[in-house]
Amino acid sequence: AQSVTQLGSHVSVSEGALVLLRCNYSSSxxxxxxxxxxxxxxxxxxxxxxxxGATLVKxxxxxxxxxxxxxxxxHLTKPSAHMxxxxxxxxxxxxxxxxxxxxxxxxxxxxxxxP
Amino acid sequence: ETGVxxxxxxxxxxxxxxxxxxxxxxxxxxxxxxxxxxxxxxxQFIFQYYREEENGRGNFPPRFSGLQFPNYSxxxxxxxxxxxxxxxxxxxxxxxxxxxxxxxxxxxxxxxx
Numbered sequence: 643a644q645s646v647t648q649l650g651s652h653v654s655v656s657e658g659a660l661v662l663l664r665c666n667y668s669s670s671x672x673x674x675x676x677x678x679x680x681x682x683x684x685x686x687x688x689x690x691x692x693x694x695g696a697t698l699v700k701x702x703x704x705x706x707x708x709x710x711x712x713x714x715x716x717h718l719t720k721p722s723a724h725m726x727x728x729x730x731x732x733x734x735x736x737x738x739x740x741x742x743x744x745x746x747x748x749x750x751x752x753x754x755x756x757p
Numbered sequence: 758e759t760g761v762x763x764x765x766x767x768x769x770x771x772x773x774x775x776x777x778x779x780x781x782x783x784x785x786x787x788x789x790x791x792x793x794x795x796x797x798x799x800x801q802f803i804f805q806y807y808r809e810e811e812n813g814r815g816n817f818p819p820r821f822s823g824l825q826f827p828n829y830s831x832x833x834x835x836x837x838x839x840x841x842x843x844x845x846x847x848x849x850x851x852x853x854x855x856x857x858x859x860x861x862x863x864x865x866x867x868x869x870x
Contacts, residue, residue, distance in 0.1 A: 646799075676858055685761075685847055685861040686800070732799050736858075743851060744790060744813055745859065747799030
């Protein structure tokens with residue numbers, strides 16, 4: 643069975659500092675991998691996704707993530723945090739193939755950005 | 758604006774009642790999924806509909822049911838509401854043109870008292 647672990651329910655950084663949100667997955671085969679962001683009282687917005695090809699994926703708002711198969715990781719980074727980045731971030735996986743493309747989410751990491 | 762509209766945005770129900778949540782899309786899609794997000798947790802997969810038929814279900818009891826209509830709208834029905842059903846319910850759509858990933862609506866916040 644697939645699962646997702648996000649290390650750290652809360653991460654606090656200063657404005658301008660590096661953002662690193664950690665995600666590890668468990669899967670018998672390399673899955674599709676996603677990062678979603680959720681602002682208060684809103685739904686989920688796709689930041690980036692990895693399906694095949696280049697393992698370094700660039701997304702919106704300056705975020706990027708690297709798929710490392712040997713480490714079963716898909717950590718999210720951003721070189722310089724902005725106040726507007728404060729939100730909840732979810733890592734998710736879905737089966738590489740099959741008719742059911744359900745997403746399995748981690749428990750989320752709340753990013754706090756200090757002035 | 759995600760292009761996925763959910764209604765209502767908020768509602769309060771009493772334990773034992775039934776509720777219907779709705780989802781619609783501005784563009785055509787053939788797959789719609791519903792997720793339950795309890796406070797402080799990640800979304801949990803409830804079920805998925807592909808071309809109007811259920812083709813995947815998570816660990817939710819039968820009192821959670823759904824429908825997908827030819828006009829790309831969808832419903833989530835929950836019978837015999839329990840206090841633990843209080844959550845944000847998210848609808849997500851996918852088209853065949855999308856290699857992977859879903860577009861989510863803003864959700865319906867359900868409170869059961």
